[in-house]
Amino acid sequence: MSVFEGFRFRHVTSPIHNRDPRIKFLFVLAIFVIAIFFMELLPLLVLFFVPLPFVWVAGVRREWLRSLRGAVFLASFIFVFNFVFGYLYRSYPSTTILLEYSLAMTLRFLVLVESFSIFFLTTSPDHLSLALEQSHVPYEFTFAFTTAVRFVPVLAEEAQTIMDAQKARGLELERGNFLKRVRNYIPILIPLIVSAIRRSLELAEAMESRAWGASSKRTNLYVLRIKAGDLALLVLAIGLLALGIYVRYFVQIPQLSTFLPQLPF
């Protein structure tokens, strides 16, 4: 699914990739919070453009666009939902204002998608797990996360092999009505689940054999250190947040619709 493609990490380096994931996360969180402040189109539009230079510098344009493309379906749903219900219940003074409002809500959703997308695109899973570990998340959770990510390609391959094996026994996955098609996936799911269970047993054995749980004070080969670039990003995040708060409470935000002709309906 293309929306997931946009979140997958690739082996690239850039100043953005090298930033401490915790700081990056705080930055994304700041954008998220600011987005919540506003229901007006103009500031959200500005906010939408804020992460773009980061996308450019990180060199992840294609994947980032793909994630947005994947979000289009939900975005259009949000737009239509807001517009239709607002129109039906006549809760807005004019249609143009309603249009602007619906666009704003859609944009808010897209701002969220784009910022989280950049986060995941520029943070490798091991970087992420390291950040989790150092943020004092219990190691069991971090380990579960890392192991899950590590085995996703393995399970995907296995699913394909199982499908091949069953197709070679005459199983036709594309034929039949809805119910039959669902039933046809049983010969795929059962081997997959059984295999996953066997795999976890083997993993558990290997973990135990490498002293899992031997020490309550687990150490780490790598350590995340805050560097100048991270501090700069943090300052930027705080600055943006402050600006957002200032604009929210002290600045009169113009409605775009006042500059546009009123719609007839």
Place this chain on the structure above:
Amino acid sequence: MSVIETQSLTYAYPGTRKQSLRDVTLTIERGEFAILTGPSGCGKTTLCRCFNGLIPHFYAGELKGNLKVADLSVNEHTIGEMAKRVGLVFQNPENQLFALSVEKDVAFGLENLGMPREQMQERVDWALEMTGIEDLRERAPHELSGGQQQRVAIASVLAMQPEIIVFDEPTSFLDPLGAQKIFEVISHLNKKLGITVILVEHRLDLAARYAGHVIIMDEGKIVLDGEPRDIFNSEQAWLLGVGIPKAVRLWRLLEENGVVLKGIPINSDEAVQYLKEVLWRR
């Protein structure tokens, strides 16, 4: 000096009536390279699990008899404590690697033990060098071939610097060339570092040349225990259908036809040597 000693070891997995280990008594000397083999289901994997404490601590059930590994009694020490003395490398390379990079995987055991960072980095570098995979340091496990993955698994166990490493059919999923490379690494660890090796294998053609001690099991019991040549020559080994090296089979067939070689060859080089002597004499 013995590093593993068992006496009348008996075990049944919980919920099963059939005993997987029946009265197993054996001794492994320090620095040995021992091969453990036997038909499927004979108990070799179960025995391996006893050596590092998975039985009885992970698998439950009662482990009867005595088992001392590196001076520790298995029943009285946790798997974590045993892990510092004895390592276990499993059959499936994929399911032993958890981390997203080779380096992090090799450090996994050390992190669990709470080792300080600088010391860990040294150990990791050393383990990667010993197994010849320094160039794979930053790679993700899924990108590696089966043979490379197994070497990472070996390095991760080696990093903890155990006295003994048990290998449970480590080459099952590898092609013969990959298997040979793994045996070479194992032999290197045994000769260079003095690590006691217990290798469970079916592919005796490739592995026999490294071993000084061969143990054959069947139905939970030890049926043969001794020097490779004696074992491969014994009637029982032939009857059990164990994978006796072709060189030995040839020696046997020749002997039955009146052609006597100087000794029992367990690999092709020895066979060539002995055959040359016989053929040249004519």
Place this chain on the structure above:
Amino acid sequence: MATIEAKDIHFTYPTGVEALEGVSLTVKDGEFVAIMGQNGAGKTTLVKNFNGLLRPNKGEVLVDGISTRDVSVAKLARTVGFVFQNPDHQLFSETVEEEIAFALRNFGFDEATIEKRVRWALNLLDLTEYRKTSPFMLSGGERKRVALASVLAWDPKVVILDEPTIGQDHRQKENLRQFIVQLNEQGKTVVIVTHDVEFVAECNPRVVLMREGKIVADGVAKRILTDTTLALEASIVPPQIAQIFGGLTFLGLPSDVIDVSEAKRVLVEHLRGSRR
């Protein structure tokens, strides 16, 4: 009449890996072929093109004269049975008999025929006592037999086995070897993908040796597995008997010996001969 014909096929995986680069191969009716080579040489990719699981990007594969592009996998499966490496990738039923009946039901056999075929397959693979057992309760070797039975049940003309010897002990391999040879003698076309040279050495089939997506040799096992240059090129380890005889060629002994019985015979004869 040729059963399977691959005509200059090329195949690249979506990840970009070029697995087959111009492979041409004909497997005739009733042949016994071993596709060999290092892991990653393209062996499994090649045989997956034989039953339509993969279709070549360039070139075509004909099964009984019909291009695999024109037929569905399910239809091709009737002719070309494929036994996968890991039986656990197939097993899902509640009983062994249901597992064996699965493909037969997919192919639309009537209940009476299914019953007959299931009984036949159970008997063939020595599984009759496990008829009502859950396949998950069986040992590794038994599960392999169930997987094999479930493919042989519909009596395909061609049987492809992908790495059938992995994880098997010596006796199991012996039994499997005898079984495969018997299958072939009864008229089935058998294609095995394997890197187990010792296994192949004992049955001396036709060997197709692959390396990096190409076929580098195609001929009798005796000839191919004793060629040291080829072995180096394709990164395979020759059978132990071949290695032994490789070191004795200067004595005038033949170099194409790969199995133990023939080795004994040759040596004994040579010694008797030179005694004169």
